[in-house]
Amino acid sequence: xxxxxxxxxxxxxxxxxxxxxxxxxxxxxxxxxxxxxxxxxxxxxxxxxxxxxxxxxxxxxxxxxxxxxxxxxxxxxxxxxxxxxxxxxxxxxxxxxxxxxxxxxxxxxxxxxxxxxxxxxxxxxxxxxxxxxxxxxxxxxxxxxxxxxxxxxxxxxxxxxxxxxxxxxxxxxxxxxxxxxxxxxxxxxxxxxxxxxxxxxxxxxxx
Amino acid sequence: xxxxxxxxxxxxxxxxxxxxxxxxxxxxxxxxxxxxxxxxxxxxxxxxxxxxxxxxxxxxxxxxxxxxxxxxxxxxxxxxxxxxxxxxxxxxxxxxxxxxxxxxxxxxxxxxxxxxxxxxxxxxxxxxxxxxxxxxxxxxxxxxxxxxxxxxxxxxxxxxxxxxxxxxxxxxxxxxxxxxxxxxxxxxxxxxxxxxxxxxxxxxxxxxx
Numbered sequence: 430x431x432x433x434x435x436x437x438x439x440x441x442x443x444x445x446x447x448x449x450x451x452x453x454x455x456x457x458x459x460x461x462x463x464x465x466x467x468x469x470x471x472x473x474x475x476x477x478x479x480x481x482x483x484x485x486x487x488x489x490x491x492x493x494x495x496x497x498x499x500x501x502x503x504x505x506x507x508x509x510x511x512x513x514x515x516x517x518x519x520x521x522x523x524x525x526x527x528x529x530x531x532x533x534x535x536x537x538x539x540x541x542x543x544x545x546x547x548x549x550x551x552x553x554x555x556x557x558x559x560x561x562x563x564x565x566x567x568x569x570x571x572x573x574x575x576x577x578x579x580x581x582x583x584x585x586x587x588x589x590x591x592x593x594x595x596x597x598x599x600x601x602x603x604x605x606x607x608x609x610x611x612x613x614x615x616x617x618x619x620x621x622x623x624x625x626x627x628x629x630x631x632x633x634x635x636x
Numbered sequence: 637x638x639x640x641x642x643x644x645x646x647x648x649x650x651x652x653x654x655x656x657x658x659x660x661x662x663x664x665x666x667x668x669x670x671x672x673x674x675x676x677x678x679x680x681x682x683x684x685x686x687x688x689x690x691x692x693x694x695x696x697x698x699x700x701x702x703x704x705x706x707x708x709x710x711x712x713x714x715x716x717x718x719x720x721x722x723x724x725x726x727x728x729x730x731x732x733x734x735x736x737x738x739x740x741x742x743x744x745x746x747x748x749x750x751x752x753x754x755x756x757x758x759x760x761x762x763x764x765x766x767x768x769x770x771x772x773x774x775x776x777x778x779x780x781x782x783x784x785x786x787x788x789x790x791x792x793x794x795x796x797x798x799x800x801x802x803x804x805x806x807x808x809x810x811x812x813x814x815x816x817x818x819x820x821x822x823x824x825x826x827x828x829x830x831x832x833x834x835x836x837x838x839x840x841x842x843x844x845x
Contacts, residue, residue, distance in 0.1 A: 594719075601756065
Protein backbone atom coordinates (compact mmCIF):
# COMPACT_ATOMS: atom_id res chain seq x y z
CA UNK A 430 0.00 0.00 0.00
CA UNK A 431 1.08 3.57 -0.57
CA UNK A 432 2.91 5.19 2.32
CA UNK A 433 1.40 8.10 4.18
CA UNK A 434 3.55 10.79 2.63
CA UNK A 435 2.26 13.59 4.82
CA UNK A 436 3.26 11.81 8.00
CA UNK A 437 6.62 10.92 6.55
CA UNK A 438 7.17 14.52 5.54
CA UNK A 439 6.25 15.75 9.01
CA UNK A 440 8.64 13.32 10.65
CA UNK A 441 11.35 14.21 8.18
CA UNK A 442 10.98 17.90 8.88
CA UNK A 443 10.98 17.24 12.57
CA UNK A 444 14.17 15.24 12.42
CA UNK A 445 15.93 17.24 9.72
CA UNK A 446 14.70 20.82 9.97
CA UNK A 447 17.35 22.10 7.57
CA UNK A 448 16.65 19.63 4.77
CA UNK A 449 14.86 20.93 1.69
CA UNK A 450 12.09 18.42 1.07
CA UNK A 451 9.01 19.27 -0.92
CA UNK A 452 5.84 17.30 -1.48
CA UNK A 453 4.95 16.73 -5.11
CA UNK A 454 1.38 15.52 -5.23
CA UNK A 455 0.20 13.06 -7.85
CA UNK A 456 -3.45 13.88 -8.52
CA UNK A 457 -3.99 10.70 -10.52
CA UNK A 458 -5.83 7.66 -9.20
CA UNK A 459 -2.52 6.04 -8.21
CA UNK A 460 -1.93 8.81 -5.68
CA UNK A 461 1.73 8.04 -5.57
CA UNK A 462 2.90 11.33 -4.16
CA UNK A 463 6.59 11.97 -4.28
CA UNK A 464 9.11 13.88 -2.25
CA UNK A 465 11.40 16.29 -4.07
CA UNK A 466 14.69 16.35 -2.18
CA UNK A 467 17.55 18.76 -2.68
CA UNK A 468 20.69 16.88 -3.78
CA UNK A 469 22.75 18.04 -0.81
CA UNK A 470 20.15 16.74 1.64
CA UNK A 471 19.71 13.37 -0.01
CA UNK A 472 22.15 11.34 2.15
CA UNK A 473 20.63 12.63 5.38
CA UNK A 474 17.08 12.10 4.21
CA UNK A 475 17.83 8.59 2.97
CA UNK A 476 19.66 7.66 6.15
CA UNK A 477 16.66 8.81 8.17
CA UNK A 478 14.21 6.96 5.95
CA UNK A 479 16.30 3.81 6.19
CA UNK A 480 17.14 3.86 9.89
CA UNK A 481 14.10 5.47 11.47
CA UNK A 482 11.23 4.88 9.06
CA UNK A 483 12.44 1.37 8.14
CA UNK A 484 12.51 1.80 4.38
CA UNK A 485 14.87 -1.11 3.99
CA UNK A 486 14.44 -1.84 0.29
CA UNK A 487 15.39 0.34 -2.64
CA UNK A 488 13.60 -1.36 -5.48
CA UNK A 489 14.27 0.99 -8.35
CA UNK A 490 16.37 3.96 -9.32
CA UNK A 491 15.72 5.58 -12.64
CA UNK A 492 16.48 8.77 -14.47
CA UNK A 493 14.52 11.36 -16.38
CA UNK A 494 15.91 13.90 -18.78
CA UNK A 495 14.19 17.25 -18.76
CA UNK A 496 15.76 19.12 -21.66
CA UNK A 497 16.24 22.85 -21.80
CA UNK A 498 12.89 24.47 -22.56
CA UNK A 499 14.24 25.90 -25.81
CA UNK A 500 14.58 22.37 -27.10
CA UNK A 501 10.98 21.51 -26.37
CA UNK A 502 8.52 21.73 -29.21
CA UNK A 503 5.51 23.24 -27.52
CA UNK A 504 7.16 26.15 -25.72
CA UNK A 505 6.09 29.47 -27.14
CA UNK A 506 8.77 31.70 -28.57
CA UNK A 507 9.86 34.18 -25.90
CA UNK A 508 8.73 37.73 -26.41
CA UNK A 509 12.17 39.28 -26.68
CA UNK A 510 13.03 38.08 -30.14
CA UNK A 511 16.71 39.07 -29.97
CA UNK A 512 17.55 36.20 -27.67
CA UNK A 513 15.27 33.61 -29.18
CA UNK A 514 17.76 32.55 -31.84
CA UNK A 515 20.50 31.81 -29.32
CA UNK A 516 20.01 28.52 -27.53
CA UNK A 517 22.92 29.38 -25.23
CA UNK A 518 20.90 32.14 -23.62
CA UNK A 519 17.88 30.10 -22.80
CA UNK A 520 14.96 31.24 -20.74
CA UNK A 521 15.29 31.09 -16.97
CA UNK A 522 14.18 27.53 -16.13
CA UNK A 523 17.08 25.51 -17.47
CA UNK A 524 16.84 21.83 -18.22
CA UNK A 525 17.93 19.33 -15.64
CA UNK A 526 18.27 15.65 -14.97
CA UNK A 527 16.09 13.96 -12.43
CA UNK A 528 16.71 10.78 -10.51
CA UNK A 529 13.76 8.89 -9.05
CA UNK A 530 14.03 6.40 -6.20
CA UNK A 531 11.35 3.89 -5.22
CA UNK A 532 11.60 2.80 -1.62
CA UNK A 533 9.73 0.01 0.13
CA UNK A 534 9.50 -0.96 3.74
CA UNK A 535 9.24 -4.66 4.36
CA UNK A 536 8.54 -4.45 8.13
CA UNK A 537 5.75 -1.91 7.65
CA UNK A 538 4.57 -3.38 4.34
CA UNK A 539 4.36 -0.01 2.62
CA UNK A 540 5.68 1.30 -0.64
CA UNK A 541 6.63 2.68 -2.92
CA UNK A 542 7.83 5.90 -1.42
CA UNK A 543 8.97 7.97 -4.37
CA UNK A 544 11.93 10.30 -3.97
CA UNK A 545 12.93 12.71 -6.69
CA UNK A 546 16.23 14.53 -6.91
CA UNK A 547 17.14 17.07 -9.53
CA UNK A 548 20.52 18.16 -10.76
CA UNK A 549 21.42 21.81 -11.25
CA UNK A 550 21.54 21.56 -15.02
CA UNK A 551 22.32 19.01 -17.73
CA UNK A 552 25.99 19.73 -18.33
CA UNK A 553 28.13 20.88 -15.40
CA UNK A 554 26.18 20.55 -12.19
CA UNK A 555 25.11 16.94 -12.62
CA UNK A 556 26.33 15.62 -9.28
CA UNK A 557 24.02 13.78 -6.94
CA UNK A 558 25.21 12.01 -3.77
CA UNK A 559 25.24 8.24 -4.09
CA UNK A 560 23.04 6.16 -1.81
CA UNK A 561 25.06 2.97 -2.26
CA UNK A 562 26.26 3.20 1.34
CA UNK A 563 22.64 3.04 2.48
CA UNK A 564 21.11 0.62 -0.02
CA UNK A 565 23.61 -1.61 -1.76
CA UNK A 566 21.08 -2.28 -4.52
CA UNK A 567 21.67 1.24 -5.81
CA UNK A 568 25.10 0.37 -7.12
CA UNK A 569 24.25 -1.03 -10.53
CA UNK A 570 21.26 1.22 -11.01
CA UNK A 571 23.28 4.35 -10.35
CA UNK A 572 25.88 3.09 -12.81
CA UNK A 573 23.12 2.64 -15.37
CA UNK A 574 21.84 6.17 -14.84
CA UNK A 575 25.37 7.50 -15.09
CA UNK A 576 25.80 5.53 -18.31
CA UNK A 577 22.55 6.48 -20.00
CA UNK A 578 21.79 9.92 -18.56
CA UNK A 579 25.14 11.27 -17.38
CA UNK A 580 24.30 11.91 -13.74
CA UNK A 581 27.50 11.72 -11.67
CA UNK A 582 26.91 10.02 -8.34
CA UNK A 583 29.47 11.34 -5.87
CA UNK A 584 30.65 8.71 -3.43
CA UNK A 585 29.77 5.80 -5.69
CA UNK A 586 32.41 3.09 -5.21
CA UNK A 587 32.75 2.18 -8.88
CA UNK A 588 31.13 4.65 -11.23
CA UNK A 589 31.70 3.18 -14.69
CA UNK A 590 29.55 2.57 -17.70
CA UNK A 591 27.54 -0.60 -17.31
CA UNK A 592 25.51 -1.08 -20.50
CA UNK A 593 27.37 0.80 -23.19
CA UNK A 594 31.01 0.03 -23.94
CA UNK A 595 33.72 2.00 -22.19
CA UNK A 596 34.78 3.85 -25.34
CA UNK A 597 31.27 5.26 -25.79
CA UNK A 598 30.89 9.00 -25.38
CA UNK A 599 27.60 10.76 -24.67
CA UNK A 600 24.57 9.46 -22.85
CA UNK A 601 22.09 7.80 -25.17
CA UNK A 602 18.90 8.11 -23.14
CA UNK A 603 19.05 11.89 -23.18
CA UNK A 604 16.38 13.40 -25.33
CA UNK A 605 18.84 15.28 -27.52
CA UNK A 606 21.00 12.25 -28.26
CA UNK A 607 21.19 11.53 -31.97
CA UNK A 608 21.94 7.92 -32.78
CA UNK A 609 24.45 7.22 -35.56
CA UNK A 610 22.81 7.15 -38.95
CA UNK A 611 23.57 3.59 -39.97
CA UNK A 612 20.56 3.36 -42.19
CA UNK A 613 19.73 0.01 -43.65
CA UNK A 614 17.54 -0.87 -46.56
CA UNK A 615 13.91 -1.15 -45.64
CA UNK A 616 11.40 -2.70 -48.02
CA UNK A 617 8.65 -0.11 -47.55
CA UNK A 618 10.25 3.16 -46.44
CA UNK A 619 7.88 6.02 -45.80
CA UNK A 620 7.87 9.51 -44.34
CA UNK A 621 11.08 10.24 -42.42
CA UNK A 622 12.50 6.84 -43.25
CA UNK A 623 11.96 7.44 -46.96
CA UNK A 624 13.89 10.71 -46.74
CA UNK A 625 16.74 8.96 -45.04
CA UNK A 626 16.59 6.18 -47.61
CA UNK A 627 16.92 8.74 -50.39
CA UNK A 628 19.99 10.31 -48.84
CA UNK A 629 21.64 6.93 -48.42
CA UNK A 630 20.62 5.38 -51.72
CA UNK A 631 20.00 8.11 -54.26
CA UNK A 632 17.88 6.82 -57.11
CA UNK A 633 20.02 6.03 -60.12
CA UNK A 634 17.52 4.57 -62.50
CA UNK A 635 14.10 5.71 -63.54
CA UNK A 636 11.04 3.74 -62.67
CA UNK B 637 30.62 -35.43 -61.13
CA UNK B 638 27.32 -37.11 -61.32
CA UNK B 639 26.90 -40.78 -60.60
CA UNK B 640 25.09 -42.79 -63.22
CA UNK B 641 21.84 -43.72 -61.48
CA UNK B 642 21.47 -46.81 -63.66
CA UNK B 643 24.85 -48.11 -62.60
CA UNK B 644 24.11 -47.30 -58.98
CA UNK B 645 20.78 -49.10 -59.23
CA UNK B 646 22.41 -52.18 -60.72
CA UNK B 647 25.07 -52.38 -58.07
CA UNK B 648 22.84 -51.72 -55.12
CA UNK B 649 21.32 -55.23 -54.89
CA UNK B 650 24.87 -56.55 -54.83
CA UNK B 651 25.53 -54.53 -51.71
CA UNK B 652 27.71 -51.94 -53.44
CA UNK B 653 26.94 -48.30 -52.91
CA UNK B 654 28.23 -46.02 -55.61
CA UNK B 655 28.66 -42.38 -54.74
CA UNK B 656 31.04 -39.50 -55.15
CA UNK B 657 33.56 -38.47 -52.57
CA UNK B 658 31.91 -35.04 -52.51
CA UNK B 659 28.53 -36.49 -51.66
CA UNK B 660 30.04 -38.67 -48.98
CA UNK B 661 31.79 -35.75 -47.31
CA UNK B 662 28.72 -33.56 -47.54
CA UNK B 663 26.55 -36.32 -46.16
CA UNK B 664 28.87 -36.68 -43.22
CA UNK B 665 29.02 -32.96 -42.56
CA UNK B 666 25.30 -32.37 -42.86
CA UNK B 667 24.45 -35.30 -40.63
CA UNK B 668 26.60 -34.23 -37.74
CA UNK B 669 26.38 -30.50 -37.17
CA UNK B 670 27.80 -29.44 -33.83
CA UNK B 671 26.31 -26.12 -32.80
CA UNK B 672 28.15 -23.75 -30.56
CA UNK B 673 26.62 -23.43 -27.15
CA UNK B 674 25.70 -19.82 -26.64
CA UNK B 675 22.53 -17.80 -26.64
CA UNK B 676 22.02 -14.07 -26.73
CA UNK B 677 18.39 -13.48 -25.83
CA UNK B 678 14.96 -15.07 -25.75
CA UNK B 679 15.51 -16.97 -29.03
CA UNK B 680 18.01 -19.06 -27.10
CA UNK B 681 15.14 -20.36 -24.98
CA UNK B 682 13.48 -21.71 -28.11
CA UNK B 683 16.82 -23.11 -29.21
CA UNK B 684 17.13 -24.91 -25.89
CA UNK B 685 13.59 -26.19 -26.23
CA UNK B 686 14.44 -27.54 -29.68
CA UNK B 687 17.22 -29.63 -28.20
CA UNK B 688 15.04 -31.11 -25.46
CA UNK B 689 12.95 -34.25 -25.58
CA UNK B 690 9.79 -32.84 -27.13
CA UNK B 691 11.41 -31.46 -30.28
CA UNK B 692 14.62 -33.48 -30.05
CA UNK B 693 17.14 -31.89 -32.36
CA UNK B 694 19.22 -35.04 -31.87
CA UNK B 695 17.05 -36.64 -34.55
CA UNK B 696 19.00 -34.54 -37.06
CA UNK B 697 22.42 -35.03 -35.56
CA UNK B 698 22.73 -31.53 -34.13
CA UNK B 699 22.43 -32.10 -30.42
CA UNK B 700 26.08 -31.92 -29.47
CA UNK B 701 26.30 -28.31 -28.31
CA UNK B 702 29.95 -27.50 -27.78
CA UNK B 703 31.04 -24.84 -25.32
CA UNK B 704 34.12 -24.03 -27.40
CA UNK B 705 34.22 -22.48 -30.88
CA UNK B 706 37.13 -24.79 -31.73
CA UNK B 707 34.84 -27.80 -31.56
CA UNK B 708 31.76 -26.30 -33.17
CA UNK B 709 30.85 -25.97 -36.81
CA UNK B 710 27.46 -24.30 -36.59
CA UNK B 711 26.93 -20.89 -35.04
CA UNK B 712 23.33 -20.37 -34.04
CA UNK B 713 23.02 -16.63 -33.53
CA UNK B 714 19.97 -16.91 -31.31
CA UNK B 715 18.88 -13.50 -30.16
CA UNK B 716 19.55 -9.80 -30.07
CA UNK B 717 23.11 -8.88 -30.95
CA UNK B 718 23.96 -5.65 -29.19
CA UNK B 719 26.73 -3.49 -30.51
CA UNK B 720 28.64 -4.29 -27.37
CA UNK B 721 28.33 -8.02 -28.05
CA UNK B 722 28.87 -7.97 -31.82
CA UNK B 723 32.71 -7.94 -31.81
CA UNK B 724 32.69 -10.94 -29.49
CA UNK B 725 30.32 -12.85 -31.77
CA UNK B 726 32.54 -12.10 -34.77
CA UNK B 727 35.61 -13.17 -32.83
CA UNK B 728 33.93 -16.43 -31.83
CA UNK B 729 33.04 -17.01 -35.47
CA UNK B 730 36.65 -16.42 -36.45
CA UNK B 731 37.77 -18.97 -33.89
CA UNK B 732 35.58 -21.70 -35.34
CA UNK B 733 37.30 -24.19 -37.63
CA UNK B 734 36.20 -24.61 -41.23
CA UNK B 735 33.78 -25.70 -42.50
CA UNK B 736 31.51 -23.47 -40.47
CA UNK B 737 27.95 -22.32 -40.92
CA UNK B 738 25.81 -19.59 -39.44
CA UNK B 739 22.09 -19.61 -38.75
CA UNK B 740 20.62 -16.22 -37.88
CA UNK B 741 17.67 -17.09 -35.69
CA UNK B 742 14.94 -14.56 -35.07
CA UNK B 743 14.17 -11.02 -36.13
CA UNK B 744 16.90 -9.46 -34.00
CA UNK B 745 19.76 -11.50 -35.39
CA UNK B 746 18.47 -10.90 -38.91
CA UNK B 747 17.84 -7.16 -38.81
CA UNK B 748 17.79 -5.82 -35.27
CA UNK B 749 14.10 -6.70 -35.05
CA UNK B 750 12.06 -4.49 -32.74
CA UNK B 751 15.27 -2.73 -31.68
CA UNK B 752 16.24 -1.74 -35.21
CA UNK B 753 15.66 1.96 -34.57
CA UNK B 754 17.57 1.91 -31.31
CA UNK B 755 21.04 3.13 -30.52
CA UNK B 756 22.68 -0.01 -29.22
CA UNK B 757 21.50 -3.01 -31.24
CA UNK B 758 23.30 -4.31 -34.29
CA UNK B 759 20.98 -4.25 -37.30
CA UNK B 760 21.67 -7.82 -38.32
CA UNK B 761 24.66 -10.08 -37.74
CA UNK B 762 25.03 -10.41 -41.52
CA UNK B 763 26.79 -7.04 -41.38
CA UNK B 764 29.91 -8.80 -40.15
CA UNK B 765 29.73 -12.53 -40.82
CA UNK B 766 28.22 -14.52 -43.69
CA UNK B 767 24.87 -16.02 -42.78
CA UNK B 768 23.75 -19.28 -44.40
CA UNK B 769 20.21 -19.61 -43.11
CA UNK B 770 17.87 -16.99 -41.68
CA UNK B 771 14.90 -18.06 -39.59
CA UNK B 772 12.32 -15.31 -39.16
CA UNK B 773 10.16 -15.14 -36.08
CA UNK B 774 10.08 -13.37 -32.77
CA UNK B 775 11.12 -15.79 -31.53
CA UNK B 776 10.82 -18.63 -34.06
CA UNK B 777 9.21 -21.75 -32.72
CA UNK B 778 11.37 -24.86 -32.27
CA UNK B 779 9.73 -26.30 -35.38
CA UNK B 780 11.00 -23.32 -37.35
CA UNK B 781 14.49 -23.88 -36.00
CA UNK B 782 14.32 -27.53 -37.01
CA UNK B 783 13.13 -26.48 -40.45
CA UNK B 784 16.06 -24.09 -40.70
CA UNK B 785 18.38 -26.85 -39.65
CA UNK B 786 16.98 -29.14 -42.34
CA UNK B 787 17.39 -26.35 -44.89
CA UNK B 788 21.00 -26.02 -43.82
CA UNK B 789 21.49 -29.77 -44.18
CA UNK B 790 20.08 -29.55 -47.68
CA UNK B 791 22.40 -26.68 -48.45
CA UNK B 792 25.43 -28.56 -47.17
CA UNK B 793 24.44 -31.67 -49.11
CA UNK B 794 24.53 -29.63 -52.32
CA UNK B 795 27.86 -27.93 -51.71
CA UNK B 796 30.44 -28.03 -54.48
CA UNK B 797 33.86 -28.84 -53.09
CA UNK B 798 35.77 -28.69 -56.36
CA UNK B 799 35.51 -26.67 -59.52
CA UNK B 800 34.62 -23.07 -60.19
CA UNK B 801 31.62 -22.68 -57.95
CA UNK B 802 33.04 -24.33 -54.89
CA UNK B 803 32.07 -23.13 -51.46
CA UNK B 804 34.14 -20.69 -49.45
CA UNK B 805 35.72 -23.23 -47.15
CA UNK B 806 36.84 -25.40 -50.07
CA UNK B 807 38.30 -22.45 -51.93
CA UNK B 808 41.99 -21.70 -51.22
CA UNK B 809 41.22 -18.02 -51.77
CA UNK B 810 38.25 -18.07 -49.42
CA UNK B 811 38.73 -16.45 -46.06
CA UNK B 812 37.86 -18.04 -42.75
CA UNK B 813 38.24 -14.83 -40.76
CA UNK B 814 36.33 -11.60 -40.95
CA UNK B 815 37.42 -8.28 -39.45
CA UNK B 816 36.32 -7.76 -35.87
CA UNK B 817 34.74 -4.32 -35.50
CA UNK B 818 36.11 -1.88 -32.95
CA UNK B 819 34.14 0.03 -30.36
CA UNK B 820 33.77 3.61 -31.55
CA UNK B 821 32.51 6.76 -29.92
CA UNK B 822 28.90 6.13 -30.92
CA UNK B 823 28.88 3.07 -33.14
CA UNK B 824 31.01 0.14 -34.15
CA UNK B 825 33.87 0.93 -36.51
CA UNK B 826 33.25 0.07 -39.27
CA UNK B 827 29.46 -0.06 -39.07
CA UNK B 828 29.41 -3.01 -41.48
CA UNK B 829 31.80 -5.18 -43.47
CA UNK B 830 31.08 -3.87 -46.95
CA UNK B 831 32.80 -6.85 -48.56
CA UNK B 832 30.05 -9.18 -47.45
CA UNK B 833 27.19 -6.81 -46.68
CA UNK B 834 25.68 -4.80 -49.51
CA UNK B 835 21.96 -4.38 -49.12
CA UNK B 836 19.64 -3.79 -52.00
CA UNK B 837 20.17 -0.15 -53.01
CA UNK B 838 16.78 0.20 -54.65
CA UNK B 839 14.49 2.77 -53.10
CA UNK B 840 10.93 2.17 -54.12
CA UNK B 841 9.47 5.50 -55.11
CA UNK B 842 5.89 6.16 -54.20
CA UNK B 843 3.42 5.85 -57.03
CA UNK B 844 2.54 9.55 -56.76
CA UNK B 845 5.95 10.79 -57.90
